[in-house]
Amino acid sequence: MKFTSTESYVATEDLSLAVDAAVALERPLLVKGEPGTGKTELARQVADSLGLPIIEWHVKSTTRAQQGLYEYDAVSRLRDSQLGDERVHDVANYIKKGKLWQAFEAEGRVVLLIDEVDKADIEFPNDLLQELDRMEFFVYETGQTVRARHRPVVIITSNNEKELPDAFLRRCFFHYIRFPDPDTLRRIVEVHHPGIKEALLTAALTRFYEIRETPGIKKKPSTSEVLDWLKLLLAEDMDPADLKADGKSALPRLHGALLKNEQDVHLFERLAFMARRAER
Structure with a gap:
């Protein structure tokens, strides 16, 4: 599978090579560049070019890494227990799957976009190291381990608002989108x-x-x-x-x-x- 320009997106040769290298190495592709240079659109075009579905996780300043895995809604479970709802006996009813979980359990390979990773807290990238490296995580509430059926193509974008940790950078294939000539x-x-x-x-x-x-x-x-x-x-x-x-x-x-x-x-x-x- 090779990425090239599409009908609606012009990819330079070095950008195409970076995408292909990240796919071959099975490492996340970290893309930096000025805002408006097409970093987010790149992930969508890679998915279109490779014929894969895309799952988009748009990071905000309040986003926590755990939200990408799953969230446990203890408040709803407590409320349902007070109302005598039978659902409370199965904790899985109160687990909300995050974007990584969705990508891991997909029937086929997908493109996972983690957009503007530098917006979140400085610890956010480090908190995802193990999950992105091993392609699995543990759900403490249910005791299950979620493993990726197919390793997704992970594309991470950054606007350079803050420095990313070295340990995180080491696990990525890096490409800077220069402003076009x-x-x-x-x-x-x-x-x-x-x-x-x-x-x-x-x-x-x-x-x-x-x-x-x-x-x-x-x-x-x-x-x-x-x-x-x-x-x-x-x-x-x-x-x-x-x-x-x-x-x-x-x-x-x-x-x-x-x-x-x-x-x-x-x-x-x-x-x-x-x-x-x-x-x-």
Whole structure:
């Protein structure tokens, strides 16, 4: 099974090799990169490309590793016991299966996405080491051991919000999704906006990379944001000449799709002001 680009996702050669290597090694693939570079979508496309179902576990700041295994609802069991419910005699009725359990008991191989692992507490990755390594865990309430029927393809994403433990990193195959170069970005745009006029695309990407490389910019626009921007440009039937920076305003047209905080908006306003002063 080899992963390649799909109809809706452009994978570079090194990314395809990273996916294939992780599958061959039977290790989780840890994917890092700027927000908006397609890390989460990668897992979905890998599942589609390999013809496998996907189970998604989206991690939040309050997520605990135990939730990925199972949760025991003792409160519901106590309430049912007070009401005389017969279900209380079987503790399994109060076990809620987590995403890892679902992946382990699946009839066939699945892709398991653990999305934005760096959002959780620093101990979260370490708490999953044994389960991801041995592909099994013990359920204390029922006394059973849950083992993976088929080792899932595990893809873990991180936005680099915090450092991950060395012991966790050692068990993963790592890949950093670099921001696409102009040629790759053109291929990505063609997937999402087929038939876009060459002159408009060239002008838009030239302006986009100028914005990304502006010194002092706090939040560089990402791949997903340039796709949104191009969608707006097409909807407004913009001309390539409309996208060029001028002395009146350094802000790009429809800049709300690209600049996501007031500091960056003020930065481009100051640049325009300085340009006007220099012309006098």
